[in-house]
Amino acid sequence: MRLESWFGTLDLGEDGKVLASDQFSKNVRELALRSLSLREAGKGVPPAGFDLRSAALACGFVRSSEEYDSLLHEVTLDAAKLQISGALTPDQRIILAVEALDDVNETANVLSERLSEWYGGYFPESGLSGETLGRFVAKYGSRKNVAPEDPLYARATDSMGAELEAFDEELLKGFATSVCSLYDRRKQIEAYIESSMENIAPNLSLLAGPMLGARLISIAGSLEKLAAFPSSTVQVIGANKALFKHLRSRAPSPKHGIIFSHPLINTSPWWQRGKIARAVAAKLSLAARMDLYSGKKVPSLAEKLDAKVQQIRLQNPEAPRKKPDRGLKPKGKKKRRQ
């Protein structure tokens, strides 16, 4: 019987003794690469209970047990490192970008609320918030600097806000500049995600939009995992809280997870949403599989989805009379009339 080990190919006799061996050279990188290629080989797998260490000693590959461990240590370490460097696939890069985007968004929100609170002391009537407030403060600083042609000029001159002195103005302008740069970073990351999605998942991008598509990949863990999910799972991805509630108590199963933000679903009347969500999920699932296996964009997918949604709309034009049970109350407790 012939078997493959990390240190060479062995021929075993009936009694399990090593008859002959073709040993590899003791080059760590070569051994690591061979070890990785053996993972999937499926042939020459040693029989259960085969003692690799004794065989390595018996055929003279290593002289001592310590040497066996030393060399195996280096080989497995090198192989693991090689695997890690190959593990950052394009979809994993997108996931890292999605996570960074979430952090940037959260930080931008916290800081622009802070700016709004802070600048409110000096110009409470501005009516600005978020990015526009950040740009305004970074540009003008004190409301006294607002140009006459600016639509806020009148409000700025009549404001009841305190005067912003030079010392404080520097501080606020600097802070506002930081907020603006976070919004710039957000745009940069979004552009990165859009173009990467177009490359690795053109069909998912087409049907879901690049951001929703990237989020689906991110929550699934990889494009491969997303493609392996049944479409009923795709439909509830991101609905974890509702899903756990459903499993633990008798709350109704969630109808949609983050795909709810898909325009075909969230612009539809409530009685059509469940059906449309199912149709969207089915097509997204198909799109993910096509992206994984062929990678070619198939524009007709979008038309098919639109047609399907159109059909659902035509078949369900009216709201059913009874609103579906929203299921917030556990069964058995009937609402009492007052």
Place this chain on the structure above:
Amino acid sequence: MPEVKTLSEGIFEITKGKKYLSTKNLDPGMTVYGEKLLSIEGSEYRTWEPRRSKLGAMVLKKFKIPLRQDSKVLYLGAASGTTVSHVSDIVSGGAVYAVEFSPRSMRDLISLVARRRNLHPILADAGKPNIYAHLVEPVDVVFQDVAQPNQAEIAARNAARYLKSDGYLLLAIKARSIDTAANPKQVFRDEIKKLEQAFEPKFEILTARDLNPYHEDHLGVLAKLKE
């Protein structure tokens, strides 16, 4: 004067002000996860936080720990190596095959492994033990902490290939990874039954105790192969 009491081969209880579970540091001067280093009579010990390690909790729950200085161990679910580092201390003259399938965790594990020659990292799915058949020798102990619904099956498959006939299985079972809604006690009973009957080889359970108060809804199991 600090007092060092041996609880099991390579596992110590050190009294220095309070009691610390610990192992002798194989990599002196280095800590792995923020544990304390204690120097006593020329030896350096690393404290072992039972709340961060199911094996540590099993020691305090009075499990018989079948690890020796020269044991060979197949460790499934190595994560970033918190517990692996203590096993490496204990089997200082043996070998630990540390299997982990998350590349992210493996990245952290690698920095630990690089400093300890008795550790052999394997990035692979423990549910497919043939993948590492060209690397792993027969072992004295299979330790498994994978938090997966099919953990009993994973344990059996690995034991079938790699566990010596007189070896031991140490297993941490997390109730929530099997069924998020069911009662943990029922989950534990079902899992024990699976270990005893459902797969080949079958196990004989030697000890099964919950790991409270160190880990909630976790069961520790010590088993050997049924004759």
